[in-house]
Amino acid sequence: xxxxxxxxxxxxEACEDCALYRTRQRNVFGVGNxxxxxxxxxxxxxxxxxxxxxxxxxxxGQLFDQFLSAVxxxxxxxxxxxxxxxxxxxxxxxxxxEQEACFAHLREQIRLIKPKLIVCLGRIAAMRLxxxxxxxxxxxxxxxxxGEFEITAVYHPSALLRDVEKREAMLADMTVIxxxxxxxxxxxx
Ligand code: URA
Numbered sequence: 001x002x003x004x005x006x007x008x009x010x011x012x013e014a015c016e017d018c019a020l021y022r023t024r025q026r027n028v029f030g031v032g033n034x035x036x037x038x039x040x041x042x043x044x045x046x047x048x049x050x051x052x053x054x055x056x057x058x059x060x061g062q063l064f065d066q067f068l069s070a071v072x073x074x075x076x077x078x079x080x081x082x083x084x085x086x087x088x089x090x091x092x093x094x095x096x097x098e099q100e101a102c103f104a105h106l107r108e109q110i111r112l113i114k115p116k117l118i119v120c121l122g123r124i125a126a127m128r129l130x131x132x133x134x135x136x137x138x139x140x141x142x143x144x145x146x147g148e149f150e151i152t153a154v155y156h157p158s159a160l161l162r163d164v165e166k167r168e169a170m171l172a173d174m175t176v177i178x179x180x181x182x183x184x185x186x187x188x189x
Contacts, residue, residue, distance in 0.1 A: 005034060008108050012085050018101040020086035026053035030081030030109060038073075038181045039115035041106065043124040043156065044084035044094050055080050060157035064121070067157075067170055071178035078181075079113050081106060083125050099128055110149075116184055118149050119177055122156025141173040152177065 003011065012027050028045040031054055048058030056064050068075060084094045084102050094102075110118070120126040126134040130144055130151055143152045154173045155166050 002111075003108055005112060008105065008112070012105055015085070015102075015105070018086075018095075018098045020084070020088060020098060023089050024086040025050045027085050028053055028055050028082060028087070029085060030079060031055060032075065032079035033077055034079065034113060036077065036079040036113055037116045037184050038078040038177070039110065039113055039118045040078060040080045040121055041118060041125045041129060042080070042082045042121040044082050044091075045087040046091050047087070050087040055082055056157070060161055063160055064157040067174050070171060071174045073174075073178050073181070079109075079115065081109055083128050094124060099124075103128070115149065117177070117181055118151045120151065120153035122153070122159065124156075126153035140169065141176065150180070 009029055012029050015021060015027065024045075026045075026049075028049045042055060045055065046058050046060070048061070049055055055061070065075065068078075083099055083106060085105055086102075088094055088098070118129060120129050123134060123136040126136055126139075130146075130153060134153065136153055136155065140154050141152060143150050145151075152173070154177075155170050160167050160170055
């Protein structure tokens with residue numbers, strides 16, 4: 001699959017590759033700078049995202065925005081997408097078969113964006129993009145090099161809503177992410 005942005009968006013809009021198309025309101029493709037050097041990847045749309053078609057706009061998304069602002073990252077400068085483009089009913093974990101069906105879309109987005117840094121938001125994205133047995137509690141904030149990308153994972157914003165104690169670690173991880181990302185901009189000619 002080698003597609004343009006327009007072809008890929010149209011493909012996702014019309015996608016029936018797994019059963020989630022039956023229950024979705026909207027396909028949640030992704031937002032941001034299509035040439036971003038920093039890509040955030042979440043898990044799957046929730047109820048608010050399913051209605052709006054935009055990732056991370058609900059309660060978890062608003063908390064995520066606060067962390068972006070805290071480290072001086074503008075949402076418009078980065079790209080934000082999810083492992084799944086359609087909402088799993090009742091926000092259950094994505095099934096492996098759904099992740100498999102949808103992954104080709106994220107792969108194409110990554111090919112088009114060509115980010116330098118990829119940040120997994122939560123364990124589902126980390127297990128898909130870093131390692132199947134990734135342990136978010138132990139490993140969040142550590143970086144791995146995969147091909148042309150440097151990848152890390154941080155706590156999922158929903159986990160930070162449930163457990164306020166994790167927010168300090170999130171701020172520390174986001175501070176490193178912002179620093180790495182800003183130093184990339186200085187490398188450009
Ligand atoms: N949680 C996610 O993982 N992604 C969203 O877009 C919203 C909530």
